[in-house]
Amino acid sequence: MHRLFKTLLATILLVSLTACASVPTATRSAMPDDVLPGYGASNVRIDSFTVSVPQSLKANERNLYYPVGDIVWRGEPRGDRHAQVKAIFEAGLRRAAPMIEGARPVRIDVQVLRFHSLSEKARYTVGGVHDIDFRYRLVDVATGQQIGPSKDVGADLDALGGQAAMAAEGRGETQKLRIIAHLSRVFVEELTVPGGHVNANLGLLQAINNL
Template identity: 40%
Template sequence: MKARILTLCLALLAGCSGSWETDYSTGIENTVSQKWRVREVNVAIPDDLTTTETNSYAPNADVVWHEDPVGDRRVQVAEIVTDGVRRGARPLRGSKAVNLDVTLHEFHALTPLARAKAPSAVHNIAFSIQVVDARTGEPLTEPEFIRADLEAHVGEAAFEAFQQGETQKVRITRHLQQVTASWLGIGPDVRRSFSSAGR
């Protein structure tokens, strides 16, 4: 009976196969961003985003994070996003102090069950980002929607990655760093799409 349920769950997850992407429509010109120096990264998580501790293959929630000990998942996820974005903007050494205001739309990482048993999976991440003058609060850019999906390690690959220190947090933080640098025009263009099973 358990094997039959597992097979059904895997089939349903495989049925969620689709195309995922790291993408944004308008990046910042390097000649503009090089004039900036980021003072703060502010991450907002709207109250209407749902979260869950359910350990299923693809729980229906906007914020899913299990790698840290049980606690305030919103705070934990905000710290990851803040760290990734801040690292991506770190090379900027311009004279104009700016803040990066980030609004999270989705942060759906893997549950322990999906990490162990899923045939493939995706970290679904989406947020909006805007540059504002750190002194006046004046917007310097329009809010930019960024899709930052990332292939997840599952099964034996996940175990081996974990043993080498490549945790979900490490990989997602690095990915957000690369995406931010790309958007700011100070790193390689990382926009791409890929196919995988996912939410």
């Protein structure tokens, strides 16, 4: 009933936005350790990384305004969505690594918890939010020991729609490239800024995602 209510609420909102605009609960597969504040402004650098996208996360390919699922991704041809999301995170980490210049080499292990982007219907009308959640931990390369606790991170990004989306595509600014650049910034902030990354406040659609 909760999932049905959430889907209906999102659909009603998006349909109403389409008329006036010009332009479910995620499956969790836990890593060890309690979820506590992370590593902002720590003296580390990324020596290596792993990315896990559990098969327990459900992908949804239905072309609705708000498909219910853990993975909704249409920025690439239909295929193995888990593998595509994994590659996006790996690209973000590779881009971030040279910008994290601490002295202590670490391995960062990332587990994707949710990757809910836009359906075609939402992208070509009102846009929305790329709802991205992940968990990570740091492991000291020299000792093999985990440094501190694991941390859950919300990394939502505004998702372009309608003419804005088409204009971005024309500039070569695809959904995939925007998300990779965004994840890179998130990882840099997590490991260099006191307190780590602060999730953006993206309004009502983001609030619906978090129901």
